[in-house]
Amino acid sequence: MRWSNLGLFTLAASMTLIATEPSFSQVDTTQDPNAINKDYTLQRYAVGGKKSTFAWFYSLKIDCTPTDWQEIKITKSPENGEAVLKPTMTLANYNAPNPRTKCNGKSVKSMTLEYTPNKGYVGTDSIEIESINDFGQRNTFTYNITVK
Numbered sequence: 001m002r003w004s005n006l007g008l009f010t011l012a013a014s015m016t017l018i019a020t021e022p023s024f025s026q027v028d029t030t031q032d033p034n035a036i037n038k039d040y041t042l043q044r045y046a047v048g049g050k051k052s053t054f055a056w057f058y059s060l061k062i063d064c065t066p067t068d069w070q071e072i073k074i075t076k077s078p079e080n081g082e083a084v085l086k087p088t089m090t091l092a093n094y095n096a097p098n099p100r101t102k103c104n105g106k107s108v109k110s111m112t113l114e115y116t117p118n119k120g121y122v123g124t125d126s127i128e129i130e131s132i133n134d135f136g137q138r139n140t141f142t143y144n145i146t147v148k
Contacts, residue, residue, distance in 0.1 A: 049119035076128035
């Protein structure tokens with residue numbers, strides 16, 4: 001399983017790297033108050049009629065406890081299939097130099113993004129997700145999907 005760190009949020013997906021954004025870094029919000037808010041565009045592949053799991057969303061504090069709250073929602077549904085967010089458990093995984101590397105391997109509550117293209121469909125689709133946490137960090141994720 002490969003993992004990617006996106007600031008305070010971490011995403012994970014089987015067999016593919018979700019994003020190649022740099023690992024944890026201190027952000028100077030005095031110069032740019034929106035510096036912690038990011039927009040990500042990710043490419044995914046799926047097979048018509050078969051469910052794929054694209055991401056696990058979770059947010060942990062430095063001490064490995066969950067943030068007080070995190071809201072994940074689908075802001076644009078796919079046109080040629082179904083996307084669902086489901087609560088699940090996953091294993092935390094952060095890349096150095098993120099101080100949360102000490103959380104790696106711990107079971108955490110997360111929201112899983114699943115996508116199932118319509119049976120027999122071949123072509124493109126997309127999903128947009130918005131994630132906001134109690135730190136006031138807002139991230140958007142656009143999944144551009146090629147269905148084979």
